[in-house]
Amino acid sequence: MDLKYTQASPTPDEKNAIDGFLREQGIPDSxxxxxxxxMRMGTSSVADVRxxxxxxxxxxxxIQSQFGCVTPGAINWLAMRLGQPAAEVYGTATFYSLFExxxxxxxxxxICDDIGCRAAGTVDPLLNGLAVAxxxxxxxxxxxxxxRSPCLGLCAQSPAAYFTTPGNSAGxxxxxxxDNAVRPNTETAISLLQTGLINAAPRxxxxxxxxxxxxxxxxxxxxxxxxxxxxxxxxxxxxxxARTFTPIQLIDEIDxxxxxxxxxxxxxxxxxWRAVLAEKSPIRYLVCNADESEPGTFKDRTIIENNPYSLIxxxxxxxxxxxxxxxxxxxxxxxxxxxxxxxxALAEVRTAGLIGAAGAENEIGFDIELSVGAGAYICGxxxxxxxxxxxxxxxxxxxxxxxxxxxxxxKPTAVNNVETLINALxxxxxxxxAYREVGTAQSPGTRLFxxxxxxxxPGVYEAPHGITLRQLIVxxxxxxxxxxxxxxxxxxxxxxxVGLEDLDTELSSEGARAxxxxxxxxxxxxxxxxxxxxxxxxxxxxxxxxxxxxxCVPCRIGTVRQEEALKRILHTETPLQExxxxxxxxxxxxxxxxxxxxxxxxxxxxxxxxHRAKLLKSEGNNG
Amino acid sequence: xxxxxxxTTTKMELIPFGADGRELSAPSGSTILxxxxxxxxxxxxxxxxxxxxxxxxxxxxVVELDGNRTLVPSCSRLLEAGxxxxxxxxRVRLARKLVLELLVSAVDMSLVNEDTRAWMHFYGVDEQxxxxxxxxxxxxxxxxxEDNPLFVRDYSKCMLCYKCVEACGTDAQNTFAISIKGxxxxxxxxxxxxxxxxxxxxxxxxxxxxxxxxxxxxxxTEYRLRNEANWRPEDQTVTRTVCPxxxxxCNLELTVQDNRIIKATSPQDHSIxxxxxxxxxxxxxxxxxxxxxxQPVNSVDQTTMRDGHE
Numbered sequence: 001m002d003l004k005y006t007q008a009s010p011t012p013d014e015k016n017a018i019d020g021f022l023r024e025q026g027i028p029d030s031x032x033x034x035x036x037x038x039m040r041m042g043t044s045s046v047a048d049v050r051x052x053x054x055x056x057x058x059x060x061x062x063i064q065s066q067f068g069c070v071t072p073g074a075i076n077w078l079a080m081r082l083g084q085p086a087a088e089v090y091g092t093a094t095f096y097s098l099f100e101x102x103x104x105x106x107x108x109x110x111i112c113d114d115i116g117c118r119a120a121g122t123v124d125p126l127l128n129g130l131a132v133a134x135x136x137x138x139x140x141x142x143x144x145x146x147x148r149s150p151c152l153g154l155c156a157q158s159p160a161a162y163f164t165t166p167g168n169s170a171g172x173x174x175x176x177x178x179d180n181a182v183r184p185n186t187e188t189a190i191s192l193l194q195t196g197l198i199n200a201a202p203r204x205x206x207x208x209x210x211x212x213x214x215x216x217x218x219x220x221x222x223x224x225x226x227x228x229x230x231x232x233x234x235x236x237x238x239x240x241x242a243r244t245f246t247p248i249q250l251i252d253e254i255d256x257x258x259x260x261x262x263x264x265x266x267x268x269x270x271x272x273w274r275a276v277l278a279e280k281s282p283i284r285y286l287v288c289n290a291d292e293s294e295p296g297t298f299k300d301r302t303i304i305e306n307n308p309y310s311l312i313x314x315x316x317x318x319x320x321x322x323x324x325x326x327x328x329x330x331x332x333x334x335x336x337x338x339x340x341x342x343x344x345a346l347a348e349v350r351t352a353g354l355i356g357a358a359g360a361e362n363e364i365g366f367d368i369e370l371s372v373g374a375g376a377y378i379c380g381x382x383x384x385x386x387x388x389x390x391x392x393x394x395x396x397x398x399x400x401x402x403x404x405x406x407x408x409x410x411k412p413t414a415v416n417n418v419e420t421l422i423n424a425l426x427x428x429x430x431x432x433x434a435y436r437e438v439g440t441a442q443s444p445g446t447r448l449f450x451x452x453x454x455x456x457x458p459g460v461y462e463a464p465h466g467i468t469l470r471q472l473i474v475x476x477x478x479x480x481x482x483x484x485x486x487x488x489x490x491x492x493x494x495x496x497x498v499g500l501e502d503l504d505t506e507l508s509s510e511g512a513r514a515x516x517x518x519x520x521x522x523x524x525x526x527x528x529x530x531x532x533x534x535x536x537x538x539x540x541x542x543x544x545x546x547x548x549x550x551x552c553v554p555c556r557i558g559t560v561r562q563e564e565a566l567k568r569i570l571h572t573e574t575p576l577q578e579x580x581x582x583x584x585x586x587x588x589x590x591x592x593x594x595x596x597x598x599x600x601x602x603x604x605x606x607x608x609x610x611h612r613a614k615l616l617k618s619e620g621n622n623g
Numbered sequence: 624x625x626x627x628x629x630x631t632t633t634k635m636e637l638i639p640f641g642a643d644g645r646e647l648s649a650p651s652g653s654t655i656l657x658x659x660x661x662x663x664x665x666x667x668x669x670x671x672x673x674x675x676x677x678x679x680x681x682x683x684x685v686v687e688l689d690g691n692r693t694l695v696p697s698c699s700r701l702l703e704a705g706x707x708x709x710x711x712x713x714r715v716r717l718a719r720k721l722v723l724e725l726l727v728s729a730v731d732m733s734l735v736n737e738d739t740r741a742w743m744h745f746y747g748v749d750e751q752x753x754x755x756x757x758x759x760x761x762x763x764x765x766x767x768x769e770d771n772p773l774f775v776r777d778y779s780k781c782m783l784c785y786k787c788v789e790a791c792g793t794d795a796q797n798t799f800a801i802s803i804k805g806x807x808x809x810x811x812x813x814x815x816x817x818x819x820x821x822x823x824x825x826x827x828x829x830x831x832x833x834x835x836x837x838x839x840x841x842x843x844t845e846y847r848l849r850n851e852a853n854w855r856p857e858d859q860t861v862t863r864t865v866c867p868x869x870x871x872x873c874n875l876e877l878t879v880q881d882n883r884i885i886k887a888t889s890p891q892d893h894s895i896x897x898x899x900x901x902x903x904x905x906x907x908x909x910x911x912x913x914x915x916x917x918q919p920v921n922s923v924d925q926t927t928m929r930d931g932h933e
Contacts, residue, residue: 003799004824006815072816085799085824090815094804101816376806393803398679398699550783550803550810552680554718557725560761560808561753568755579755589721592694592714593682600693 005079005086008072014063018077021062025055051409052082056391060093061333061372068105068166075101084391095393095549097375098164098171098333107144107165107196109174109189110334114543115493115536116155116296119453119527122185126159126176129186135193144193150377150543151295151493152334155452155525156205156459159185162334165196170336170372175200202337205302207448210463210475213438216446217422218462220429221307225341227348230309236354238429242317243363247277250321254424257432258444263289263380263417264494264520265597266509269424272414275404276322279412286319286327287408287415291385293332293377294492295543296523299448300418302460304331304338308345312368314421316355317428319366322414327368330385333375343370377547381596382415383407384549395551396596419448419522439465443508447522451476454483454528465508469498472507472524483528487613491520493540494601497613518604533615534570537606541566544602555599558590562603575616583610638704643711655697655708656684664710667719667742669726669735669836670784671698674897675794678785683722683742686710694718720746728753729762729808731780734838761808767846770819773827773906775846778811780839787812787831787840795899800825829905833888833898842906844885855880863890868903871895875904883912 010018059078063070070093079089093099100106113123130146131137138147146161154160157175164171174192176185192198207218224230242250255270276284288311292300304311315327331339346368350356358365371389373379379388383397386408407413416424423445427435436444443465449472452458456477463472469488479485487497496517498505505515512519527533541563550556565583569575587603594600609615635650642664649658654677659666670681679696686697689707694715697708709715723743726732727750732739753760765778783803791801800823804813814823832840841849848854859880866873874893878886887905891898 006818006822008816075815085802086815087799087802087813087823091802091804091813095806097806393806398696400700545807548807550805550807551678553682553722553725553782556783556808556810557729558721561725561728564753564760565755582752585717585721589718593685593718593722594693595679595682 003085005076008076010073010077014074015077017066022081053391055082056089056092060099064099065169069100069102071103092393099374105166106140109146109193110149110162111146112152113148114151114295115539116151116452116525117158118536119525119531120158122159126185133190153292153298153301155296172198174198205459208459208461210461210472211467213464216426220310220426221303223306235309236313238425239313239316242320242428247321247323253432257427257435259423261417262419269420273322276412276414281412283411284322284324285408285411285413286322286324287413288315288329289385289415290329290331290418291373291380293380294521296452296492296525297450297521299450299460301335301338303418304342308342310422311418312349314425315368316366318421318424325364325366328371328389330371330389332373339372378549378598395549440508440510442510449522449524451524453526454479455526456480466506468504468506470503479528486527486529489525491518492523493543493605495520495605496608499613537609540605552595554590554593558586559602562586640702640706642708649702653702655700655702658702666697672786672834675786675789681784683719685718687712687715723748724752726782730782771821774832774842777839780837782837786834790830790834795830796828798824798826827902830899842886866904873900873904884908
């Protein structure tokens with residue numbers, strides 16, 4: 001392809017870094033052997049679809065992590081080496097929040113100020129403290145700065161931040177409450193900004209149990225970071241068993257279990273796999289969606305950090321069922337520890353011959369690749385995720401066609417959430433009948449709920465479907481002493497606020513339908529009366545404005561107008577009815593006319609907060 | 624894209640569908656939009672163009688489709704037998720109206736074509752809908768970029784329809800000089816690192832201008848005449864001719880005002896160009912205006928362009 005580049009050239013270090021990275025990936029010095037169409041569209045007929053463009057994001061990561069920024073020269077060189085237009089690589093880089101597309105490096109402390117941390121009451125003291133101490137937001141001081149960040153999935157361990165420094169390949173989680181007994185969080189944050197040093201070991205979140213039934217998923221994802229221990233515990237036996245069945249037999253069993261997706265949409269897993277298997281394509285793919293970015297959700301991170309092997313085993317089973325020889329795990333960059341554990345586990349499992357090159361244990365040669373996001377909530381939407389793996393901007397595609405027909409690189413693709421796959425592993429181990437023994441008729445089995453906010457013991461809890469909201473909150477120790485319940489957010493920022501009258505709602509698909517709520521990704525965020533709910537509503541509106549990909553008009557402009565209208569409403573004690581009407585209308589059109597789930601749910605929590613939980617009323621609200 | 628010209632479509636199988644209470648049919652392989660148009664049901668579009676791959680981002684063509692939770696974009700959704708479609712229900716009207724109001728609230732839409740104007744009137748668009756004081760309303764307010772002698776880019780008029788990016792890319796020119804940068808409300812069309820067009824991969828074919836629906840991209844001749852309040856459509860004639868530069872046979876439509884050529888385009892339905900031209904056809908006509916004049920008003924100087932001359 002005849003592409004023209006600007007004069008901007010990389011520094012020798014940048015050039016070496018990019019060349020080194022590409023060499024590590026086993027990429028030939030040029031892609032000249034592939035046709036232009038193959039390179040651009042990812043329609044390579046070679047079985048291994050290592051087409052050039054998918055190295056754009058990993059390449060940008062390798063530059064950013066070494067130099068702390070992505071310069072024009074580096075973009076040019078990466079684009080040239082991969083045969084991509086510089087404008088497109090630049091467009092991709094600027095789409096993702098975590099790429100610093102600039103000439104100068106800067107270390108950044110991404111402090112979560114999202115609703116989970118607000119519910120926990122840690123945001124205002126911390127951010128105000130930093131401002132008072134002379135550290136305004138987004139102002140570099142000795143090469144380091146802090147920025148507010150959308151939910152980092154650390155709601156149960158608030159306050160926490162994600163710290164990126166030049167030379168630190170993946171960033172680190174900083175526990176700001178590290179020595180809270182000795183000094184306030186603010187001082188921990190300041191010393192971090194000054195020294196750039198984090199001395200904290202990764203902190204693990206264990207999984208609690210709610211309800212009377214014995215643990216299920218919890219036993220599968222028991223803490224193990226050693227493949228031998230996992231194998232001694234019966235690991236990969238289910239895969240062996242699964243490979244003695246035909247794909248159809250496996251899918252029949254999953255269908256019988258009634259398993260539905262745990263990412264938020266709740267689509268029947270068996271039906272999805274059957275659709276992929278039925279496609280007449282020699283190549284099919286499996287993609288695991290570990291881009292857990294829904295505010296208040298941290299169950300997938302907890303699964304992976306506790307036991308990455310179980311996910312790998314589950315994917316190998318799912319791959320067999322769908323007829324996919326290749327799987328991808330797409331994980332958000334803000335989960336460096338989970339990604340590191342997965343990377344290590346993948347290497348171990350590959351060495352053991354259970355995935356990777358075809359062999360006795362792995363006849364078809366099923367393999368898994370890890371893809372890391374770069375700061376974009378929208379990439380949790382399945383088609384945006386596929387575009388992101390392909391090295392493009394994370395813009396959702398119009399559906400149909402659905403990924404089961406035309407997914408990754410245009411091939412039939414099953415996209416499944418982490419927890420969904422772990423459920424499939426359990427079903428293969430114990431059978432569909434056993435699976436249905438707990439839960440409800442329409443929501444068999446258990447679910448991992450992410451409990452956060454004003455509860456004594458926030459964390460991930462496994463509970464059978466049908467448990468009530470009240471029981472779940474009680475299991476987490478109820479509210480701290482002296483706190484009074486104001487409302488609960490179910491399903492995250494794309495979910496629904498419910499009030500005290502809804503505490504007996506059963507958490508199942510039947511219960512959700514009857515109570516007109518959504519379980520979404522299993523978020524249960526508890527707010528007490530000391531939280532400024534107006535600030536929470538504003539933060540949700542800001543979140544969607546910030547995370548909209550910008551592609552379609554209702555979402556790109558609608559989320560901005562929604563935030564403005566909400567600000568006007570919150571400005572006055574008694575908002576004008578016509579302002580409320582405008583907000584409602586914006587909500588209904590975003591829901592009706594947006595391309596993807598982001599725009600379609602961007603008004604959900606705000607609408608329910610105003611109309612259902614009556615959060616605009618100031619009683620019980622000191623905000 | 625699918626060839627939906629009449630000769631091809633008549634060979635196809637007709638499939639039945641219902642729209643607005645009428646029983647209709649259209650060739651299989653049609654989009655809903657095409658099926659509606661064949662049956663005389665008008666539908667507004669902004670980001671859609673026959674010659675480009677539909678991106679379905681403006682959402683002004685949405686229709687109600689029985690069995691679908693949300694409205695669907697008619698420009699890309701393929702017609703299926705038995706579909707029940709509503710194009711004028713309260714839901715559709717509300718969505719189209721609000722989408723247009725959102726656009727007008729953020730983008731300078733003053734130069735959209737008459738069709739779009741008529742639709743805005745039809746849906747009762749209130750252009751001041753979101754101007755409610757108290758909180759300032761965000762708008763795109765980028766300054767006009769005049770970085771080359773041939774055309775200007777005024778991104779305050781850009782509605783992000785993606786057409787220019789498509790025309791610069793695989794749908795027409797395969798030059799890839801521009802892409803979408805940024806995200807959300809801050810997204811915009813840009814070269815890499817916003818370098819000038821002369822520094823970029825741009826070959827100045829102007830095919831992006833040809834597809835722009837809002838006048839954000841404009842030949843400099845038109846831009847200057849408009850700025851001088853001297854752009855007078857009522858005094859303009861359009862003459863169709865064949866481009867004299869090479870043997871391909873591209874048809875040109877020359878817009879003439881005061882006996883001077885002020886703009887060249889190619890008809891979108893022309894079998895050779897599909898509306899596209901090269902730099903010579905689109906901009907290489909100034910010499911004709913030079914008859915008896917001394918100084919070129921706007922010369923196409925290849926050397927200065929390559930050197931990044933302003």
